[in-house]
Amino acid sequence: MAAHTINSLKYLTISPNDELWGVVTTTVGSQQIAPNACYPAMKHPDTHNFKPSSGRILDEYQIVYIAEGCGFFESQSMPHQRVEAGTAIILYPNEWHNYAPDKEHGWSEYWIGFRGAIAAQLFDSEHFTRNNALLNIGHSNSVISLYREAIRLAEGQNIGCQQLISSIVVHLAGLIHYKYKNRRLGSSYAEEIIDEARQIMREQIDRSLRAEDIAKRLCVGYSWFRQTFKRITGVSPSRYQQMLLISRAKELLMTENQSITDIATTLGFENVGQFSTAFHKAEALTPRQFREENRLK
DSSP: OOOTTEEEEEEOOOOOOHHHTTEEEEEEEEEEEEETTSOOOOOOOOOOOOBTTTTTSSSSEEEEEEEEEEEEEESSSSOOOOOOOOOOEEOTTTOOOEEEEEEEEETEEEEEEEEEEHHHHHHSTTBBBBGGGGEEEOOOHHHHHHHHHHHHHHHOOOOTTTHHHHHHHHHHHHHHHHHHHHHHTTTTTHHHHHHHHHHHHTTTSSSSSOOHHHHHHHOOOOOHHHHHHHHHSSSSHHHHHHHHHHHHHHHHHOOOOOOOOHHHHTTTSSHHHHHHHHHHHHHHHHHHHHHHHHHHH
């Protein structure tokens, strides 16, 4: 069982203004269930709590990712089935479901709950179906990183965090759909390599990492890495790193009281002028304008 999975349980507050976003996140968390341990490990509110002996019905969608271990799943639309590590479980509102880890193996689990018009549009479509709620995408550090980022944001619940976490939901849905489709076509090796690369970039977002160094660390050729990265993500490694920087900058500008100069330093820019130029090129706003506009909302 992976030792890095930490038990975390967060339920988020939702305002009427948040509902206008189209997706709102209700809960996010993770738990590691050791062999022969009770499941679930943590106490949930009555609206979300359930017993594997009886199952439950939710009024929201959830994406549950089993990172390690194995167990079972069944729902109103699917018969009892085995769940292997690397499987994303899609839970639908107003549909009975049940799942739990094997007693002898346990499992490591991440989840995020959400609702809204955009959520319904995504999951009640040809892309996701109730009778195919188990999507085996394999082990994915990039999926785990998205859950961890959502958990981190939920712990603070700063102004604007609902929108950021709900954007992660859409990203997560797209990533799972992409991985599932491509895994069935046999492209899992390249996917895993690029997942690892993106995780490295996210973990060291404030450091200037060369694509050549990342390729060397992953034991692949630089030319193959650069071409494969762009084929899978649609952008070059350097462009992806820049996008991560700007995304992190937007988060800090919305949720922190740091000065713009301090944010530039935190993100590894040489000076505030370089930061402002890069931000304006990406967002068509200066960092100060972006902060002022988002604080007014």
